[in-house]
Amino acid sequence: MIKAPRGTRDLLPPDTALWNHVEATVRDVFRAYNFQEIRTPIFEDTALFARGVGEETDIVSKEMYTWEDRGRAESDKGQSLTLRPENTAGTVRAYIEHKLWDRGLNKLYYIGPQFRRERPQKGRYRQFYQIGAEVIGPTASGSESPARDAEVLEMLATLLDRLGITNWTLELNSVGTPADRVKFNEALRAALDPVKEKMCTDCQRRAVTNPLRVFDCKVPEDQPIIETLPRITQFLGEDSRQHFEAVQTILRSVGVDFHINDRLVRGLDYYTRTAFEFTHGALGAQNAILGGGRYDGLSEALGGPAAPGIGFAIGEDRLVMSLQERTPAESVLRKPDVYIAPMATMNAEGARLARELRRQNLIVELGDEAFRLKKSFEAASKAGAKYILIVGENEVKAEAFALKNLSSGEQVQVPRAELAQRIKEG
Ligand code: HAM
Numbered sequence: 001m002i003k004a005p006r007g008t009r010d011l012l013p014p015d016t017a018l019w020n021h022v023e024a025t026v027r028d029v030f031r032a033y034n035f036q037e038i039r040t041p042i043f044e045d046t047a048l049f050a051r052g053v054g055e056e057t058d059i060v061s062k063e064m065y066t067w068e069d070r071g072r073a074e075s076d077k078g079q080s081l082t083l084r085p086e087n088t089a090g091t092v093r094a095y096i097e098h099k100l101w102d103r104g105l106n107k108l109y110y111i112g113p114q115f116r117r118e119r120p121q122k123g124r125y126r127q128f129y130q131i132g133a134e135v136i137g138p139t140a141s142g143s144e145s146p147a148r149d150a151e152v153l154e155m156l157a158t159l160l161d162r163l164g165i166t167n168w169t170l171e172l173n174s175v176g177t178p179a180d181r182v183k184f185n186e187a188l189r190a191a192l193d194p195v196k197e198k199m200c201t202d203c204q205r206r207a208v209t210n211p212l213r214v215f216d217c218k219v220p221e222d223q224p225i226i227e228t229l230p231r232i233t234q235f236l237g238e239d240s241r242q243h244f245e246a247v248q249t250i251l252r253s254v255g256v257d258f259h260i261n262d263r264l265v266r267g268l269d270y271y272t273r274t275a276f277e278f279t280h281g282a283l284g285a286q287n288a289i290l291g292g293g294r295y296d297g298l299s300e301a302l303g304g305p306a307a308p309g310i311g312f313a314i315g316e317d318r319l320v321m322s323l324q325e326r327t328p329a330e331s332v333l334r335k336p337d338v339y340i341a342p343m344a345t346m347n348a349e350g351a352r353l354a355r356e357l358r359r360q361n362l363i364v365e366l367g368d369e370a371f372r373l374k375k376s377f378e379a380a381s382k383a384g385a386k387y388i389l390i391v392g393e394n395e396v397k398a399e400a401f402a403l404k405n406l407s408s409g410e411q412v413q414v415p416r417a418e419l420a421q422r423i424k425e426g
Helices: 015-032 046-052 058-062 088-097 146-163 178-192 201-209 211-216 220-227 238-254 316-324 347-359 373-383 393-398 416-425
Strands: 043-045 066-068 080-083 107-115 127-136 168-174 272-280 288-294 309-315 338-342 364-366 387-391 400-405 411-415
Touching: 015 107, 015 127, 015 146, 015 316, 043 046, 043 088, 046 058, 046 080, 046 088, 088 107, 088 127, 088 309, 127 146, 127 316, 146 168, 146 238, 146 272, 146 288, 146 309, 168 238, 178 201, 178 211, 201 211, 211 220, 238 272, 288 316, 309 316, 338 347, 338 373, 347 364, 347 387, 347 416, 364 373, 373 387, 387 393, 393 400, 400 416, 411 416
Parallel strands: 338 364, 338 387
Antiparallel strands: 043 080, 066 080, 107 127, 127 309, 168 272, 272 288, 288 309, 387 400, 400 411
């Protein structure tokens, strides 16, 4: 038997109803903040992620699905392509490619699959789904203002509240400007130099190439050493410090609780200043329900104009998981309003009636003339229909049908023209 590849899974009904409920709520909330949807390709030029996310990150160095294309056309040959591991780089690429600043499009959101070859476990998949949003804008458009950071964080708090997700913690940090980080990296290198030999091979390499990435290390034996390393907070310049303070002031004013975590550096290289994660208690080891931050230099790194940005991505798989206990999928799924049971030779009439009722926005499950009445009743209850409607020759002639409520057992004769209304009234 062929199974879905490791780390991927089928999302089945009724769970898909919960996914749709989440996505509908997301679209509604994001609209209130005037975000609009963007859909970028699922694969991109590999260089986009190498340059955007960073060569030394785990994502780029270990986890990408990359292949060399082998099209017939000369232009396709040998191009290195990668399934997107995240959607910020693609969004900024599209922002630059279509000069979206000219169209005033600077608040974009996306919903879709991402791919990372990670070790699968609860809440961690190789194909997973992200719901993300990005605010990108030319300098002096307000996109670099701490008001944008606070607005995005407040939007997330609103979304989680609206979905009924409680028990989340907002972990907040500032990772400073690239200039701040030059000093931080120097201090890290100096601190790592005498101890790096005792660390894992990844950390030994990181200590030389990109010391900040040492904080991504998950090897338990390395943690006591990492604990002693300097913190970014000690190296923030005055501008970064003020920006960070201003974000916090607005968050306090709008009543969004947060927790400062000066160990939080995030696993992607593009971050500047504000970095954050929302964690959720019930998720176990993979407890980050979403992550994000500011990326003021990303557009320039990808060959675009200066365009500071801030955004986040929610792990939709994890969001749905944290929702499942309180909101069972069945509670958001609309079951069939009516099951139509055509008697012998009545399939054509049944189809006509089903068409009429579906046009009135009812959910109709249509049976078959080959079914005996008993089988139709069984099928109607299995489908969870509220009513069963019998279509026999006499009913069609009389233009009135027997409509039976499957839970109360009550049965009434209803004229054809009144059927939809009657079913809707429940
Ligand atoms: P990230 O922290 O790599 O950030 O991913 C964001 C979220 O995606 C994580 O918090 C987690 O919920 C979910 N996620 C990541 N990997 C997996 C996985 N293998 N299985 C299930 N869920 C996963 C980014 O991707 C940035 N692009 C976010 C961002 C947007 N920063 C600024 N704008």
